[in-house]
Amino acid sequence: MVRVIAEKIGASMVILEHRYFGKSIPVDNLTTENMKYLTLENSLKDLTYFARTVELPFVKDASRGSTAVDVPWVMVGGSYAGALAAWTATLFSGTFWAYYASSATVHNLVDFWQYWTPIQENMPQDCRGVATTLIDHIDNILTYGTEQNVTHLKARFGFPAKLCNDDFMTALADGAYSWVDRYFYKEVGDEYPRSVFLVWCDYLTSNHTKDSAIAPADVEAALNGYVRWWKELGRSDARQSLGCSPDQTDYQCFASSSDNPKKLDTSLSNADDISFMWQVCSWPFEDWVTGSPPGIPTIVSRYITVDYKIKDCASLFPTGPNGQTYGIAKGLTPDIVNDYTGDWTTVNTSRLIYVNGEADPFREITVSADSRPGGPLKDTPEVPVKIVPHGFHASDLLIPEGEANEGVKKVQEEVLAQLVEWVGEWPGGSLPQ
Structure with a gap:
């Protein structure tokens, strides 16, 4: 789905590795004392720092910047990465132009x-x-x-x-x-x-x-x-x-x-x-x-x-x-995470689209949870919420899922149309071709 989004809006696709995962590890071993740099705040700031300062080697127009300040970046993620997208939209609004959060696990609790x-x-x-x-x-x-x-x-x-x-x-x-x-x-x-x-x-x-x-x-x-x-x-x-x-x-x-x-x-x-x-x-x-x-x-x-x-x-x-x-x-509890991130709320947020699956086991810690105060988050123009009928975890992020299921395909088409519309509203002048 990310590739298709990039094609539709004429963008490049960048996959950013999370700190302490894969090869992005700043220590020699993973003892308790060496884990101190892996915090939620640091992980979110990695995303915002990268988006605002990166110099991409494949940019064709050397006279024009390609950071999220210069062109409309769209942040896409599913599951925890979807939560990072939603939290970035709330805590660091304005860093990215638009956000797409699939099966975003934004609420945390002890007994799930x-x-x-x-x-x-x-x-x-x-x-x-x-x-x-x-x-x-x-x-x-x-x-x-x-x-x-x-x-x-x-x-x-x-x-x-x-x-x-x-x-x-x-x-x-x-x-x-x-x-x-x-x-x-x-x-x-x-x-x-x-x-x-x-x-x-x-x-x-x-x-x-x-x-x-x-x-x-x-x-x-x-x-x-x-x-x-x-x-x-x-x-x-x-x-x-x-x-x-x-x-x-x-x-x-x-x-x-x-x-x-x-x-x-x-x-x-x-x-x-x-x-x-x-x-x-x-x-x-x-x-x-x-x-x-x-x-x-x-x-x-x-x-x-x-x-x-x-x-x-x-x-x-x-x-x-x-x-x-x-x-x-x-003595810390998930409440400290919820207090920091804003939990299920969408304050100070726009151009954020949520997608959740009816049959996703993580549904009840997404904004579409039946147990969310006030009920599942309602679909609005500023923060659309799409539901995949009988959808599984982040079904909408996989193109083969849409090819196999009409419900997924419909949601994917709606997401693409919405992101194209938002990118078209970018106020920073014409975009490089």
Whole structure:
């Protein structure tokens, strides 16, 4: 989509690497004390400084500047990068001429169980019914079952009894988490394999009658399906995503307990993962994706809690030689980020276009969240808000998504038309051809 925007407005396309990611790292290793330069304020100022001062080597007209002061720059981003675009529009208004924020995660909170709301609304409903009932069933065994019941349950999936319940259920949640990897263009035709999420659903519902409530016999059938999915597909995918070697047992791979210490890799080769977690733990974004609260249907276990997730911060960022530590350990919360950025508001903002997907799991921390004070942000001429029907995470940024889905295509065309119009309103004189 960025390439098409550049073609439509007659622009060059510049991709800026975020500090502490890729090769843009100012330190030799990623110890806690060396992470101090990775702050939200610094990251935003990188963007504004670059836009205002860069001398681009490919500019044809040497007599004319090409900074955001000289010509109308358009800032484009999706997900966190979309949030950076929206925050730049609010905090450093006037730096860029226009902003396009796709699936922009502008609101931050501690317990992000609402991640599952758009998924449950848009997933196959027979799968939703089976999955929520099955997760309650498994959680009840872990909570109220005998030691023998729990041992037998874990053994069915090939896990030892000593694996903690939260580690056990986190491993099994891989199928549900795979929703975020769905794309329209991969689900039309036979070119790509069936999505991991839908395959997971297939295993859970293979013996369930769609037009009836799930019965006890169906729960056992669904559990058998879950076991088959894990052994045939889920286990190998989960081990691979964690980088577990073939000589590691499943306990060594999935256990997070103190009797299974894992070597901390602070080398630059691991920069993207560590730097992302620093943002989560220290600014702090948090946004821990957990099981839904009691009384609200959930497709992942309620054993997946904030306390369980937050342990990663202490493991990744041990106290430095001079007491250096991460933000959560200092008592900071996402409120400090929301207060700084303006949160869900759009004060002092114009020529900013938001696009969000109905089925995006991050929808509830975007301006289109149902839980946003006052409801989802309304579409206005100054700040248009476009919704992709049944759209996934940043679907609109991929041209193949529009080629595969009319809803995406319509939104993409609207975005392009709006950006062309805004660039045409640039007051700084004629633009170089």
